[in-house]
Amino acid sequence: MASFIRQIPEGDNRERAVCADCGYVAYENPKVVVGSVIVADGQILMCRRAIEPRKGFWTLPAGYMELGETLEEGAAREAFEEAEAVITIDGILGVFSIARIGQVQVIFRARFTESGPPAFAAGPESLDVRLFAPDDIPWDEIAFPSVHWALKAWQAAGTGSIGRPAGNPPDDRRGVHRMPSESPFKQ
């Protein structure tokens, strides 16, 4: 079994986990989460989480980007895995840094690719998937601060073309606040 020690590899300037036996450097970098606000007739698709953390709370279809895919492909894959939704990406709504947990989140606005009644269903990581009108969004049961930020960015962007993406809000510039009690974002 590998025994990792912390040391600065040659040509680097910070400590990494290095295997004491073979010298393998296990670089750890932030991970990218890709997701989307999927809009149909002014309503948006949300998923009720079937897994921890924040099981039972509402989120957007989103998850870790995988090797070999683009940001847009990852967001579309997550929409299918979590909500069985086949989507087309419109543009970037928000780009967020969650420094506390080493995440970058890229959230797109999207729509259902097929015309007609929206087709979706709960995937294995969702208890429920529903379309919400803007006035019915369950603000008190949102899973993560960044879901708030993305929904606010969607509301701010309106239905037209998407401009400058939202970043972290000024009162959580580095993504260090948790949900729900510490969050300054509850309505």
Place this chain on the structure above:
Amino acid sequence: MASFIRQIPEGDNRERAVCADCGYVAYENPKVVVGSVIVADGQILMCRRAIEPRKGFWTLPAGYMELGETLEEGAAREAFEEAEAVITIDGILGVFSIARIGQVQVIFRARFTESGPPAFAAGPESLDVRLFAPDDIPWDEIAFPSVHWALKAWQAAGTGSIGRPAGNPPDDRRGVHRMPSESPFKQ
């Protein structure tokens, strides 16, 4: 020493590198590169690479985002490491996927924080650092396609407020082309 095997962990849906001894799952995900087009009096700062790949070619100050920092903090750190430039971020110019090498690149527009003559110098990974007027940009000696894309996004955005970020160009939607001979981006 760890002997990794490829298998699908419980609750996952794709093969990962799993340690045959202890079950540790080595998730491999795309890495984030952060960088900036640093503007001073209409000129932009570029670095001539002192290291492979593409040693001797020109690039923007950019590099891998580290744990514990935001996108903007990472871009500012890279500007200091590679060009000894202290910068202030204006906004996002481009968000690119380079699926071929598992990268996401977030490129900002920035300026020197201090007023007065721009202060910069070559860091250890740069042979040279220079300000280029738009007409003097060394288009034939650019290190990577995404540097082209970022420079084009900077030219398109102009000097005002930044709107929708650029994505990959339509003829390289997934970031699969290399520099220089295969590149469709040479001028």
